[in-house]
Amino acid sequence: MTERTHRGAGARSPGRVLFRRLFAINGLVFTVGTLVLALSPATVSSPLLLTEIPVLTIGLALMLTANAVLLRTGLAPLDALTTLMQRVDLMHPLDRLPSGGNRDLDHLIDTFNAMLDRLEAERSASAAHALAAQEGERRRIARELHDEIGQSLTVVLLNLKHVADRAPEDLREELHGVQESVRASLDEVGQVARRLRPGVLEDLGLHSALNALSADFSQGSGVPVTRRIDTDLPSLSEDVELVLYRIAQEGLTNAARHARASRVELSLTARPGGLELRISDDGRGGAIDEGAGMRGMRERALLIGARLSVVSPPGGGTDVRLTVPTGTGKAP
Structure with missing residues (x-):
């Protein structure tokens, strides 16, 4: 079953399809050129006559032009695919190359678009796990700031108030300054905790x-x-x-x-x-x-x-x- 699947995928591979298309195009051009030379009254002498050089030149130019036009038309989707590869960014999704009606290259384009879909889905899943872990870590740090550092600073603030009430008059002003510094630190800890874990979002x-x-x-x-x-x-x-x-x-x-x-x-x-x-x-x-x-x-x-x-x-x-x-x- 697996071997048969691989064979089917290989038969539809873009490389083989493109090879067959190029081979068919070139074969068609040279076959038409051969038929024209065989059925037309033009002949080539040995040695080559000067009057036959324009006929050969025109025939070669026509075959090269037809070959170039057919190849350019057939390979045009590859230029668009290359441009998409250069500008693709998984942070800006939904950038896809539409099928251009070229059945030989549509499979390649569809495969590339499917690859982008898988990469964006995997990146989105990875980002979701990373952001969830980040939010969990933020909640943990915010809880520790509030429950441990915040409560410790509150105890220090209360002890300072108790000491300031019993301290001599000449030390009370300095102790009040220390109290204000601790109170400011407590406010800053509270602001950091709120930024890390928006409790008001959950509550209100x-x-x-x-x-x-x-x-x-x-x-x-x-x-x-x-x-x-x-x-x-x-x-x-x-x-x-x-x-x-x-x-x-x-x-x-x-x-x-x-x-x-x-x-x-x-x-x-x-x-x-x-x-x-x-x-x-x-x-x-x-x-x-x-x-x-x-x-x-x-x-x-x-x-x-x-x-x-x-x-x-x-x-x-x-x-x-x-x-x-x-x-x-x-x-x-």
């Missing part, structure tokens, strides 16, 4: 989580955020909500870290056919090279079947849009 939902994220971003960076979040959003699964939150988080981080923006707009609106998350700023733009953050956003978008577009002309700010199609965002 996406709307409240995006509002809290924008408020924390404005407080930490000093950049005001204009929010426009629809209140009548469709029911979303946990995975979709987490992807929307993480992409909004990364978009705001990029606006503060790279864009040097003075104003940011964040919106999540229901559109015909799906949802649209948009993060735009008035920064310097020109974000051409995609770093780890941008590739992470694209990987998350692929996990839920969404489409991510980034427009960043030099000096024109950056506009990040995530479009989630209808049906993907429904909770199970």
Whole structure:
């Protein structure tokens, strides 16, 4: 059974099919040329006469031209296939080469498209496992920050208050300064824990989580955020909500870290056919090279079947849009 399958695959291999096509084309051209010379009144003398040279030259030119046209037509799909190979990127799916009606090369094109489908499916599965592990590690670190470091700092803060109340007057001011430093450290630990594990997303939902994220971003960076979040959003699964939150988080981080923006707009609106998350700023733009953050956003978008577009002309700010199609965002 296996041997028969291999034989069938070999018989349909593109190399053999292409060889047979080229052999047939060249055979046809030379057969026609031979028949023309045999049936026409033209003859070739020995030695060759000068009057016969134009006849031979024209015949050779016609055969070469016919051969070139037929080969060019037959091999044209290979140029398109080569171009696709050069530009293909698994982070930008759905780039496929349609069958051009050339049955000899359609099998090669279909095989290449099937290979891209398998590679994108494998990459999507690998990215899903990696992101799931990343989220699990973030939750673990956030829990340790809150339960261990946060509680330890709280105990230190209470002990400092107790000591400051009993300390001499000349030491109280210094102890109060230490208290404020510990309190600031405790707040920073809490902010890091919230960024790692958005508890408000699990407890209060996406709307409240995006509002809290924008408020924390404005407080930490000093950049005001204009929010426009629809209140009548469709029911979303946990995975979709987490992807929307993480992409909004990364978009705001990029606006503060790279864009040097003075104003940011964040919106999540229901559109015909799906949802649209948009993060735009008035920064310097020109974000051409995609770093780890941008590739992470694209990987998350692929996990839920969404489409991510980034427009960043030099000096024109950056506009990040995530479009989630209808049906993907429904909770199970």
